[in-house]
Structure formats: structure tokens, C-alpha cells
């Protein structure tokens with residue numbers, strides 16, 4: 001065999017070996033479970049029509065199955081076009097959105113697709129308020145991962161932490177392993 005042919009053969013064998021080894025090994029840059037669940041919470045928040053605050057929540061069981069998803073919005077059949085989105089009015093005014101909005105965590109718990117949430121964990125984009133914390137405790141959720149706690153000093157959130165500490169529900173600020181998760185519909189052909 002000529003030297004040139006031998007070189008060509010060697011290149012071909014190496015190329016086959018490389019492509020085989022690439023396909024025999026798992027991807028290294030796959031999405032870890034926790035990032036996946038928090039990304040799901042964020043994706044859910046994109047459904048919210050609230051002009052100022054979009055919150056998403058995702059509840060997961062011990063088998064890493066998503067059992068509940070929610071975002072902040074008005075109750076079922078209360079029109080997004082008729083009820084007010086304003087938060088500028090007095091909080092006790094019926095023109096204020098706070099009178100009507102169901103929070104993401106509450107929606108997730110109330111719309112869960114399983115009969116019991118005992119022992120599950122919650123991924124939420126914002127630390128839960130006191131009202132959602134009551135539901136979290138009563139539903140049996142045992143762990144909370146949150147992204148933001150920008151309102152931590154407000155009484156509503158202090159009360160939430162007080163209840164969570166009292167009943168021993170763990171809560172932790174979530175640190176993602178990836179800075180970004182891109183969803184580009186054009187990449188799927």
C-alpha cells in the first residue's frame with residue numbers, strides 16, 4: 001500500500017473512532033434537574049398577564065416528577081381584560097389587583113395533578129408570601145427553592161419565614177449551574 005493510501009486509511013479509522021466515541025458518551029452540557037425545574041417555573045411565569053410582577057412555581061415529587069405548575073393570575077373565568085391590573089390604588093380598593101390575583105404557588109397547589117403533595121419540593125421564582133406559605137405548609141411541601149427574595153424585609157415575608165422556621169420547612173436561595181437556558185424555536189427543525 002502506498003504511503004498516501006495508508007495515511008488516508010488511518011484518517012478514516014480515526015474519524016470513525018471519534019464519531020463513535022462522541023455518540024457513545026452522554027452529553028456533558030445537559031440541563032441538571034434543579035436548573036430544569038427552576039427553568040420550568042420561569043417558563044410558567046411567562047404566562048402571567050400581570051404587567052409588573054410575573055411569578056412562576058413548579059412542584060416536584062421524590063421521583064423528580066413535576067406534579068404542579070402555576071403562575072400569578074386571576075381566578076378561573078375572571079377575565080384578564082375586565083379585572084384591574086393596577087397596584088397603584090389603595091390596597092383596600094376594589095380597583096387594586098391584590099384583591100383578585102391568585103399567586104403562583106397557590107395556583108400550583110390548587111391545580112396540582114396528584115392527590116397529595118406530601119414530601120414534595122417547590123421551585124419558585126420569588127420567595128413565597130405569608131398566604132402562600134400557609135398553603136405550602138398545609139399541603140405537605142417540605143422544601144422550597146427560590147430565586148429572588150427582594151421583598152424579604154416586608155412583614156408579609158417575615159411572617160412567611162417565621163411560619164416556615166416554626167414548622168421546619170427548609171428554604172434555600174437557588175443558585176443555577178447555568179447562567180442561561182435558551183429556548184429558540186428556530187433551532188428545532
Ligand SMILES: [Zn+2]
Pocket residue numbers: 103104105106128129130131132133
Ligand atoms: Zn403568595
